[in-house]
Amino acid sequence: MIAVIKSGATAQQIDGLQSWFHARGVKTHISEGDYQTIIGLVGDVSAIDTDLVEGLEIVESVKRISDPFKRANRKFHPKDTVIDVGGFKIGGGNFQIIAGPCSVESPEQILSVAKSVQKSGASLLRGGAFKPRTSPYNFQGLRAEGIDLLLEAKKVTQMPIVTEIMNAVHLPLFEEVDIIQVGARNMQNFELLKELGQCKKPILLKRGFANTLQELLMSAEYIMAEGNENVILCERGIRTFETYTRNTLDLSAVPVLRELTHLPVIIDPSHAIGVSRYVKPMALAAVACGADGLIIEVHNDPRNASCDGAQSLTPDEFDDLSADVDKIREALKV
């Protein structure tokens, strides 16, 4: 961390500021330029509040020069994290497709979708039981019953299942769930993250639609700091001014996160784009830029889906997508 000192500051004020830093356990290193004096901070600055330092009287600005995340940081853990879910590996060159309906609706629906996506190459099954909806008047999911239906589909197909948690008090219901998803709206629900850090299950952490990649990594850090290092990051579109698509899929997240962190990175094109006919091109793009996996919405009857039918693929469309994903992976030998 570097603090740039205002030009009028006296030597005494600068001394005072240095003592203030020393009292917080960091060493200082001063550098006087013609126009500007700079204090460099050396040591563990992760707990120092940048905004606060910036508010100090003689400080003009503060720049953090090291990353505030540690456990998620590739610098300290150069090797890719590989997460094994029921024998299916994600990360470190291992690629998986998670597919299934937005919401679990009935035993027939979830089983039918599960079987068809499995046949087309999906290895994990997704399905929403607890559904975060903008309106209290929209369908809120089958909740506990939805999880039961997922577990039945798992029993039949042997596919590991992924479903979203909205409240830590529901954790007992997730005992047999293979990957617990944290939705975009809960990415900074720090109380929930802390509790998920205390279980050992893989967590699929979705980027909030207005969160930076650094904030995503800090939220992963919340989970990891409690002891659970099995975090899968997921980009699912960010909010911009563009209105033709629901959100703007930020695929640059893939190479950037690949560099910053050792955690696997997967892409959810369905929620990002919100229109089923744009899902396939964005899925292929995600594979081409190096994603470790995809999460895709598939519904046996999108036009009668309880939610998000607009973005769901039919089983046939998914089959077509999956075939082209394979072609790209084959071509790039990834």
Add this chain to the structure above:
Amino acid sequence: MIAVIKSGATAQQIDGLQSWFHARGVKTHISEGDYQTIIGLVGDVSAIDTDLVEGLEIVESVKRISDPFKRANRKFHPKDTVIDVGGFKIGGGNFQIIAGPCSVESPEQILSVAKSVQKSGASLLRGGAFKPRTSPYNFQGLRAEGIDLLLEAKKVTQMPIVTEIMNAVHLPLFEEVDIIQVGARNMQNFELLKELGQCKKPILLKRGFANTLQELLMSAEYIMAEGNENVILCERGIRTFETYTRNTLDLSAVPVLRELTHLPVIIDPSHAIGVSRYVKPMALAAVACGADGLIIEVHNDPRNASCDGAQSLTPDEFDDLSADVDKIREALKV
């Protein structure tokens, strides 16, 4: 709601679509133009999923023409909601200043700040006990102890207190709290909103930093749909590309919300701007455009604050701000 039909659709397909709508309990009204056929939906369309309709084969686009929020909607409740907190009224022409430190740190600190802001014109006391922080390594608040200290300050000063909840399981700790705050990051933590809807306390609902005003009203609707109509809306800055300020304070929220809803609207310039020397001008602007109140961070010793010192006013600065607020309200006779 209006569905615009694709130009190639057959009469039979259009009939089929109309039946689909009728099955969902809404009446339809067809309008054929030279270039475009439109189906208008009449009746209660609040539970119809716009995205789903847009996904139907013959539908080109869908436009919602009525607001999806009901209880918060001024059309159905033209009269301003006035919320009375220990004798202090907010809304309907009643204006209050809520002031206090970002975090409660010690009995001396909170009492000292409380007394000074009260002397300068604040009627309610704020202070963070549970603190949402981007980093797990930053100070997380005194938690239960922080609430105890607020209650002590309340006993001495008689100021009603406002503090943030992050987890519904902490609700028992909030029994003596006068206004429960939902922070920006939890604005769409729907599970939390539902539980707050079941208590009767006033809820101070902060707009998420990337949420639209309509989403803010939908979150208020979550609370109100459960039976708690005492919601105070708070604009606290939105995320934009500008970097000189922490967020961009969207003051147009004041006149827009005034028109859309009967709920009181207050402004938090401290978090929006993030720099103490910009707080006063933005606070005055908020008053001039008609806000029902302000929430301002004040710290007895900003430079040693546990968090957000950069944006905290000193008691003297707050006194100056408060005096100018009075002048503007006097001048505009609001």
Add this chain to the structure above:
Amino acid sequence: MIAVIKSGATAQQIDGLQSWFHARGVKTHISEGDYQTIIGLVGDVSAIDTDLVEGLEIVESVKRISDPFKRANRKFHPKDTVIDVGGFKIGGGNFQIIAGPCSVESPEQILSVAKSVQKSGASLLRGGAFKPRTSPYNFQGLRAEGIDLLLEAKKVTQMPIVTEIMNAVHLPLFEEVDIIQVGARNMQNFELLKELGQCKKPILLKRGFANTLQELLMSAEYIMAEGNENVILCERGIRTFETYTRNTLDLSAVPVLRELTHLPVIIDPSHAIGVSRYVKPMALAAVACGADGLIIEVHNDPRNASCDGAQSLTPDEFDDLSADVDKIREALKV
């Protein structure tokens, strides 16, 4: 276009509004719901100002239901536009890579880069002569001399050249240029667009960093309305809150524009991302989602480039990128 009428409006007011529309040459079609009356406008509404209608006393809101662009609209021109530049075709299944340095710097530099990118598969040569720079104190390009150097490189390599225009008075200098580029900052410089509409050369129109896809198409429409239908659209990143990348590359522009317009769509990953090591993954993603071409910055000595060295590939890196582009196109048989 649809105008939703406020609930209190009288029959007389509604009649008056209908007459107002008729006076502007459009027919009206009224639809009365239980809660809402709607006037549908039929005929050529492209010149009616949505904002103005919205401002009328009895109008609650206005929705445009047809696209405001005509010549660029795929609905009226279903067949892909193919642009032939010196024998190299772009669009309609034809793919080209445009490569070269950000700025033309010297005869040796531009010729050396041209030869190496040509060998690696680029068919067109780019190079900045007139450079838009945020700071007046940064290098502004070699200007007329830069164009001369591009023309010399063209003579040697036979590669058609692409370079940016910043001022219509420079048009005479562009006589031998094959594609004239309009930069992102000039996308809504309507005076420039009109003048380019009067020449017949292909125009490479870059999306402004904060412009919607509809605005991009409206700017293409400015050129086309003057008679020049040879417009190539280029996505080059939009401005968001994310800071790890210079801009956020919006690849969903590819499938969306493919649907909305018949014009070719190419991608500039270099400017979008701003970091050379992220250029290749984003270029491959662009190809996978169906772009008609790429424009890539390549410099023989990035570390001494006059501008944008940070995002320029070396010739070797470009060669590697180009080979993988071929693999993906081969795999997808596009």
Add this chain to the structure above:
Amino acid sequence: MIAVIKSGATAQQIDGLQSWFHARGVKTHISEGDYQTIIGLVGDVSAIDTDLVEGLEIVESVKRISDPFKRANRKFHPKDTVIDVGGFKIGGGNFQIIAGPCSVESPEQILSVAKSVQKSGASLLRGGAFKPRTSPYNFQGLRAEGIDLLLEAKKVTQMPIVTEIMNAVHLPLFEEVDIIQVGARNMQNFELLKELGQCKKPILLKRGFANTLQELLMSAEYIMAEGNENVILCERGIRTFETYTRNTLDLSAVPVLRELTHLPVIIDPSHAIGVSRYVKPMALAAVACGADGLIIEVHNDPRNASCDGAQSLTPDEFDDLSADVDKIREALKV
């Protein structure tokens, strides 16, 4: 400027980098921490390209610690610039209201509006002759004839006039214009800025709807670097995800620019908000936070305006606004 060096860099590489900087005329100052080596650059770094340095092999990141603008910078010119337009002063405590129609439409219209806004307290007259419109099919302004009509209104009322330029070749038409406006879409039309820098007239420079305040100041710098220091900055709303308002008025621009620059800052609430009934509250907010002036759209017959009728005030509404502006200025003694 500070360059943070990657941890693996050798002493030789660091020496090489220092020489590279020295060759560009800046001195270096090295600071070695436990984890990080930093090179501080001393001297005139305004021409060094941050992105390029960031692209160098051993550089991890680069931070600019001084402002890239000089002539517009308050640090070097602490005294407020006051611009005198026909006896009306703007800046340094002097406040003016500029009012008038979006477009000049007819002699009667412009004169009628001019007289009424003058009576209500406006000192300068605005009116669009050259109109930047998103669609080529919308009204483009009366152009040269519009300027003639403005000049006639000036003759009758003695009000100085403000109108927008879109193309430097039109400059001869602006000889009698008092303030030349650069619209938001041309804020980074650097060719136009340079030419305006060579005339001596005051320039009203509007912030682009997706430009940072620093970019606004850099554009002012383009004008000032050519010798014209008479620049008035204008905030007119930025593009965000919110859709209830046309743009989001960023009033924090007022205190931030006040600190960064000596140039006057005025606010255009009409274009920012786009809805006439929200203009007054935002205008009052602008005054309360310290703006040096307002620019307000007023039309004698908004419902038949050629453009932007939705946001235009009637003369009576403007009179009401102006009276409340006075009250706030009186109350705050600004």
